[in-house]
Amino acid sequence: MYWDPPKAAILITPRFEGSFDLALEDGNGPGTPHDLAHYCWRILWAYGVHGDCEPLKVADVDLLVLRMTDLYVIQGKGRTHRTHVLQRWLDAGHLVHLGIRFGILAEEAGPDGRRQWRLLTHEPAWIHEDGPDGERVAIQVRGLPPAEQAARLELEAERAVAEEIAAAARSARPRDRIAREYRRLDAVAGPLLTRIVEHHPQARVGHAMMRIAGTMLPGAFRGEPLSAVLPTLSSLHRDKGFDVGQCIEWSGHLHRVADRAADLGLREHADPAAVPESDADALGSLAW
Structure with a gap:
């Protein structure tokens, strides 16, 4: 007051x-x-x-x-x-x-x-x-003569229906966007995670990935071998109801880590001594 x-x-x-x-x-x-x-x-x-x-x-x-x-x-x-x-x-x-x-x-x-x-x-x-x-x-x-009041109520009912249709269309747009992001992650999340494991089998869930997933990933996953939790991470976006922003962040992170794992894997294959120990350790713990 x-x-x-x-x-x-x-x-x-x-x-x-x-x-x-x-x-x-x-x-x-x-x-x-x-x-x-x-x-x-x-x-x-x-x-x-x-x-x-x-x-x-x-x-x-x-x-x-x-x-x-x-x-x-x-x-x-x-x-x-x-x-x-x-x-x-x-x-x-x-x-x-x-x-x-x-x-x-x-x-x-x-x-x-x-x-x-x-x-x-x-x-x-x-x-x-x-x-x-x-x-x-x-x-x-309100308080109009009967005929005018009836016409006004009919107009308001028509407007209410039109607004419901418009609201449904507005809400459908973000739903469609999320659905597209989910389908895109369905197609790439599993392969990207598999690619990381193939190039670096000792990769583990680290603090950066936990930070991106927020509270949506159980704390017990920290430090787990990536290969052991790959199925869970592949469907994480759907299971935890990611919004569009989380989908984009998660997808970008998976791509970056997969590229890094591939780069380190190629360098190890060509010349193991050329890979800085700090890079290998970082990927090994997946400090994403």
Whole structure:
């Protein structure tokens, strides 16, 4: 929350409750469509629908005024100076007036008889959306005449289906990418590991390979002969659910180690004395 005890002490006082009641009664006029859309957003924000705080089912006068104060602070509309306090009470009353008018809120008595208002729906009566020319417009989407309301609900259902299709297409792209990477690793991981073992039979699982695999490879594999765990490493990408980045990193690492093993193997075959002992030791422990 954005309030502290001194501010709360200034705001929560019966002296301003008459102003709240006045705004609750007349609503300060109808307002423009943009005003109404903004107030619908404020109502839902005050009850935590937009995720700013723990969602509320009911709220009394004091809590609503404090929530309006939080809103003022995050919107940069000033501090809680005494000259601003009255406006917060008026705005809270206006908020409740419109909430009742649009069927978003309903008044009920609290446990101690104090007035409180229950949130009936998470759907705003007015919203902002892009118009046909790309401009931002405010339109009413709830509380319409029956025929208009039915048409609006049908439009929203069509949009929901279209968004589901678009979302499925968006999620399919990374799934397809992962599937391609898996198929590529299916084809190369086993042969590359076999190639390493053929060129350097004493190769073992070292710290660098463990680092690349992260927690996906059991710690007991460290130091094991590569030949003993080759089947596990060949299917590691599928068994542990590698993402695209892990697949690329793993594939690149296998290629580099296989090339290094082949190079050292050729050098050993041509002239064993020409292979630096440090290179042979490094590959032998697979300090990848």
